[in-house]
Amino acid sequence: MEANPEANASTGQPQPYGEIFDRGYQHYSGERLGRSFAIRRLIIYSIKRGLGIKKRWTSKILPIILYGLAYIPAFIIVALFAFLPASDLEGFGFDSLYGVIEIVILIYASALAPEMLCDDRRERTLQLYFSRPLTRLDYLASKVTAMGLLMSTIIFGPPLLLFLGLTFSDDSPISYFANHLTDLLKITSYGLLVSAFFGALSLSIATFTTRKGVAAAIFIIGALMLQGIARSFYEAIGEGSLRGYLVFISPPDFIDSLRRWLFRTDSQNDLFAATDLPGVVTLIWLVVVIGVAMFLMHRTYLQED
């Protein structure tokens, strides 16, 4: 405690500036918010870690590059629509934007899923989470939600930006918005479905290894290898309606066919251009893949000690 010699001149007694108390350990008597709060905080914490927030600057490089690669094409297309006549831009739209950013989505999923799961298992932090009120299912649900939200920012964000750009660059924004509401619905549906598909696949792979690089490599190389195998079989089989189902073993082509079905556009993918599978079959396959991936994740985490 220090004294202020100038204070209280009338009494001549030095007065204290203030006092320092050692409060010691205080028992906590405030509110405890329970599991749902813990789940929400784990989702936010996981999102921050996925984006490299409060981590080394090197952890921020990849997210920045990928967000740049995903959003810049949308800005360019909006700029083109703003400055060029619409007749010169026939064929430019959401489908072409997705065609450009699909590889970014693939890389983002491969990098993000290991960030969500591998560190906690490699550093054995899981023990600390599970010694809290959180259950294993809570933990997994939080990670899946965080992954889904981050994936949607890169899948849903750029086309939404494009949609808004096109709306406001139109002569009559309100009528454009009213006439193109179905586009918004398609963007949302596609964003949700692809987030869930790539998220489930990449997360399920990340549950089998504690090495982030290995998980990312397995996902990307696996996807490209499956694409190669599917195309080889497609060529080998020749004519026949059954060969269209090969799209289901190739994740990049499956996403391509999903987009084609949702946006009712011709595929840029020559190989599967002839395939005309019913949309409901595509949806069923999507649900099956997500279901199997979630089952594998849950089973792996139930066995974790």
Next chain:
Amino acid sequence: MASDSGRYVFETDSFHKAYGPIVALEALTVRVPEAAIGLLGANGAGKSTLIKGLLGLLEPTSGSAAVLGMPVASQGPEIRQRIGYMPESDTLPGDVTAADFVGHMAEMSGLPTRAARQRANDVLYQVGLNEERYRLMREFSTGMKQRAKLAQAIVHDPDLVFLDEPTNGMDPQGRDEMLDLIRKIHNELGITVMLSSHILGDVERVCDYVIMLDSGSLVVADDIANLRSTTADVVIRIDGARNGFMAALRARGIEATESGSEIVISASSDSEFDAVRDAVVESGVSLRALQPRELTLEDVYIRTVSGIERHTRTEDRAVAGGS
């Protein structure tokens, strides 16, 4: 499970955990009162299995357990909200600061964000990491990591905290400081502590009550004071001709053993003390000390475990002979 389970910190009823043919815990039945509890046993004795079972992280093969009066099987999350756990292994993420991580763990226990941050700072100060709380944990020494693990275990103000080998890998000074800290947590902060260790000295220094496990079986569970008093040994210290005194004792039918500068006899009644008095007079030595021998926890452990082993070997021989 007993209806009066609220009186116990935890209790188990035939709690059995096996991994295939390997039995990690064998039908453990124990009721543990509020105290600084020591969980003793060699590596592989089942200590960590018991802790994980009480946390609800392991499902028992059979039997049941209750912690703080709540059954583990049905109220795991509620129990874990009131429990802290410091695992044996290194469990801290390297690329996070201690303040961020301990605050995050407080949130995981349900504390609102602001309170979690405040308590993380307070608790890190209490465990001696005030200056280092904004450093990445990968830069921490083993001792600092142990302190950070302890901080995350008590940040949410638990009623009971499980500490699994908290002095592992620490140098003697760090170990002393950690044990002082644990003792302080129990005595001053009023948090019930269960210290799991294979180091008898650690448990002896911090705990009032001990549970000893050996190969998954309960050896003993009792107050340390009770265990220490269950001896009939008397220590004698004399000045003078030791051989003459020993001979005088033997002449009176008393078996005495030399232990360093001391002589130890077994005295179950006053007659042995009379015999010592007479032997002192007869041999002309000076009696410096005559006192009951205080057992260390190590003595208790060796006696009880070796007693079990002898008993098991006898049973094995009986079975072999029978067959």
